[in-house]
Amino acid sequence: MPYEHIKEVKDQARITSIETFPDPKTAIVILNQHSGKPLSSIVAVGDSVAIGQKIASSKERISSPVHSPISGEVVKIGTIYNHCFETFADAIFIENDDKKTKAKEFSPISESEIGKTSSADLLDIIHEAGIIGLGGAGFPTHIKLSPPAEFPIKNLVVNATEGEPYDTADERVLIEKTANLLRGIKVIKKILGNPKVTIATKVSKAEAIPKLQEVFGNEPDTTVFAGHFRYQQGDASILQKALFGYETPPTKRSYEMGCIVQNVATINAVANAVFEGEPLISRVVTFNGDIAQPKNLLVKIGTPISGIFNKNNIDMTGIGQVVVGGVMMGHAIPTTEAPITKRSSSIIAFSESKCKNAQKQTACIHCSKCISACPVKLHPILIYSAIMKPDFDKAEKLWNKDCIGCGTCSYVCPSRIPLSSTIMASR
Ligand code: SF4
Ligand code: SF4
Incomplete structure (x- = not known):
């Protein structure tokens, strides 16, 4: 089957030990990084915050608070691109005071x-x-x-x-x-x-x-x-x-x-x-793609993605596209000013020349490859056509909500139709 041949590009990164990435000068912590009820900020501009201090929360059970990854001062509450939901969203901007003051909110147990x-x-x-x-x-x-x-x-x-x-x-x-x-x-x-x-x-x-x-x-x-x-x-x-x-x-x-x-x-x-006693303020992120040294970084949540490119001396004029969260299930981001979130498992950079030569979308040729490849037995092209009409009742009858967003249908489609992202956005 076609999807058995998705090629792994891991040789270099998989043998490279995790490297701790320096704390950002300004951390940008997006409020809503989870699937669930939205959070509200519990800090204000001018507040001092410590590492690990809770800065946004919700009283709703299906929610997950966010914490400050650095110590410093809240300098802005504004919007920034959130790759988790492919939209601009509220975030807390914290300027680093380099004091590394830790909050005493959590007591570890043995x-x-x-x-x-x-x-x-x-x-x-x-x-x-x-x-x-x-x-x-x-x-x-x-x-x-x-x-x-x-x-x-x-x-x-x-x-x-x-x-x-x-x-x-x-x-x-x-x-x-x-x-x-x-x-x-x-x-x-x-x-x-x-x-x-x-x-x-x-x-x-x-x-x-x-x-x-x-x-x-x-x-x-x-x-x-x-x-x-x-x-x-x-x-x-x-x-x-x-x-x-x-x-x-x-x-x-x-x-x-x-x-x-x-x-x-x-x-x-x-x-x-x-x-x-450590809240989720950092995660390991793979940095891979058309770059000289693929690697794995332990990065503070809220670190601007541009900072990772800068620190690795990568000239952005040679980069055509940056994908966050995996090439199959993640998303291309419109700006590298967007920060690392809890869901940023990877940052994959593709060169300008590769993106220029990428095949453009053309009409469906009814090859049915997307149907054969779908692991949950959906009919991606039929769901896509229903969504494009738009006929969301029909998309639902075709089980669009069962799509797991694996990206395989888009990957195998010879016409480069954005099946996966369109279906996922309709759920
Ligand atoms: S993205 Fe959805 S529709 Fe496409 S192959 Fe994966 S599960 Fe099937
Ligand atoms: S794989 Fe692409 S071209 Fe083939 S049937 Fe599906 S949508 Fe059409």
């Missing part, structure tokens, strides 16, 4: 205290630390880890497949933070009532697999599984089918089938929050 800490308290830490799904979806993790009691969780799947063709941030976390992942998994197991654990990775992650086997090999009810996973199998329901052989019906969620899938970076963030 591993020995996990047994006597209630699940509710652990969920509260995860919520207060602003942890959301870092694999791309951005759903608040405390909600994902609170399935209704009538659905006992039998399987926790650690999604270590990282299918995005240019992304290696999770792979480096697997290699360099393996022991921290074990700590995070223990927290999640406690919350979910001790399910079996399957760590699902790809055979191509040659350095990570022995590390995982070394750290998790003697853990009870824990399996490390390295498979020949195709790109889209990072999706929760597809991964679940590949591992356990059953599908989640269109109207159901994975938890209703007794399974919860958690991404590697999210588990790392859970461990940092619980054991280090």
Whole structure:
């Protein structure tokens, strides 16, 4: 099938250790980086803030607060491009005072205290630390880890497949933070009532697999599984089918089938929050594409993307397009003044010449490649045509809401029709 041949461009980045990127002079923290209810700022221009201080929140349960990544002064509350929702959005601008003053909002607990800490308290830490799904979806993790009691969780799947063709941030976390992942998994197991654990990775992650086997090999009810996973199998329901052989019906969620899938970076963030008292103020980001030195950076949330190009001495006149969050599921951004968010797993730069030579969109030739390639058995071209009419009732009848935004239909389309982004925007 065509989508089996999505080429990985990871050779250099996957062997490059995580490098800590310097704190920005001005951090731009977007309020709404999660999927859920919107946040309101709880700071004002002129306020001093400390590292890790909560700066925006909501009383609604399905929400996730944001924190200051640096210490300094709030100099502006304005708008900036938010790649999470492909729109301009409210953000808090903080000027760095270089004092690195830390907030004392979080008290870490030790591993020995996990047994006597209630699940509710652990969920509260995860919520207060602003942890959301870092694999791309951005759903608040405390909600994902609170399935209704009538659905006992039998399987926790650690999604270590990282299918995005240019992304290696999770792979480096697997290699360099393996022991921290074990700590995070223990927290999640406690919350979910001790399910079996399957760590699902790809055979191509040659350095990570022995590390995982070394750290998790003697853990009870824990399996490390390295498979020949195709790109889209990072999706929760597809991964679940590949591992356990059953599908989640269109109207159901994975938890209703007794399974919860958690991404590697999210588990790392859970461990940092619980054991280090560190809210989600930084993440590992892959910097890759048509650049001399692909790498993985530990970047503060709110760092302007332009700063990453500047620091790496990259002349922007040679760059035609910058994609954030993966070339398949992410988005091209209109400005590199946009900041890193919790959902910025990667920054991929494409050269001006490559973009100029890119094939332009033409009419559908009815080849049906998009239909054959869709991993959730949708008819992308029919949904796209309904949306373009516009006939949203028809798009819904064609199950547009089941689209997982994997980008495969757009990738295989010989007419370069923007199927995936159009379908995702209609949901
Ligand atoms: S329709 Fe959605 S799920 Fe199907 S291939 Fe396109 S983006 Fe992926
Ligand atoms: S892959 Fe593109 S050209 Fe082929 S049927 Fe789908 S939309 Fe049309």
